[in-house]
Amino acid sequence: MILxxxxxxVVATRKDERLVSSKLLVVRPxxxxxxAEGNYLVAVDTVDAGVGETVLVVSGxxxxxxSGMKDTPVDAAIVGIIDAVEVNE
Amino acid sequence: xxxxxxxxxxxxxxxxxQLTGLKLLVVQPLTPDRQPSGRPLVAVDAxxxxxxEEVFFVRxxxxxxxxxxxxxxxxxxxxxxxxxxxxxxx
Numbered sequence: 001m002i003l004x005x006x007x008x009x010v011v012a013t014r015k016d017e018r019l020v021s022s023k024l025l026v027v028r029p030x031x032x033x034x035x036a037e038g039n040y041l042v043a044v045d046t047v048d049a050g051v052g053e054t055v056l057v058v059s060g061x062x063x064x065x066x067s068g069m070k071d072t073p074v075d076a077a078i079v080g081i082i083d084a085v086e087v088n089e
Numbered sequence: 090x091x092x093x094x095x096x097x098x099x100x101x102x103x104x105x106x107q108l109t110g111l112k113l114l115v116v117q118p119l120t121p122d123r124q125p126s127g128r129p130l131v132a133v134d135a136x137x138x139x140x141x142e143e144v145f146f147v148r149x150x151x152x153x154x155x156x157x158x159x160x161x162x163x164x165x166x167x168x169x170x171x172x173x174x175x176x177x178x179x
Contacts, residue, residue, distance in 0.1 A: 001113070001130065001131040001132070001133075001163060001164055001165055002128075002130055002131065003099075003131060029128075031128065031129065032096075032097060032115050032129055037128070038128075046105060047103050047104060047105065048103075056099070056101055056104070056113070056131060058162045058163060058164045059164050060149055060150065060164050061149070061150045062149065062150045062152065062153065062162050062163055062164040063162065063164075064162075065107070065150070065153065065160045065161065065162040065163075066105055066162040067105050067106060067107070067162075069162075077162060079104060079105040079108060079162045080101035080103065080104030080105065080108060080113075081101065081102070081103040081104070082099060082100070082101055083100040083101060083102050084099070084100040085097060085098075085099050085100075085115065086097050086098055086099075086100075087096050087097030087115055087129075088096060088097060088140055088141070
């Protein structure tokens with residue numbers, strides 16, 4: 001999983017019908033200290049995250065194991081809202 | 090699988106129900122000479138690893154297999170703690 005910060009929302013009217021009523025957010029990966037790095041990506045939100053929050057993003061086929069995402073065409077899902085990251089290095 | 094060092098932990102209160110009770114650690118992949126290689130990532134712990142230990146972890150859906158029949162939404166999982174690790178110098 002990666003840590004990411006929610007940067008914005010996505011509105012899509014025409015989409016795969018299995019994505020109807022899914023909330024899509026734009027997130028940007030961050031390092032453990034919170035510094036942004038790398039490219040933005042779109043992730044489906046399963047935990048009611050909001051813009052500005054640091055979240056846990058699961059990628060690949062594992063994203064379909066998030067709550068309510070079974071058999072949906074997604075490859076990134078927000079599965080947690082980060083309270084704290086403690087790194088000793 | 091890749092070798093990494095556990096460098097920290099993550100506290101997440103609001104999360105997918107299936108993640109409840111799982112320990113999430115920050116791991117830094119290592120090169121053969123134990124230098125950091127690439128970005129750190131968050132991995133679920135299946136073996137009781139702790140901060141500072143060298144571990145190996147698996148990427149992809151396989152990370153959820155230690156928790157079978159549960160299928161937590163995880164894409165990286167620690168599956169072993171390294172006791173010793175030698176690489177021949179070339």
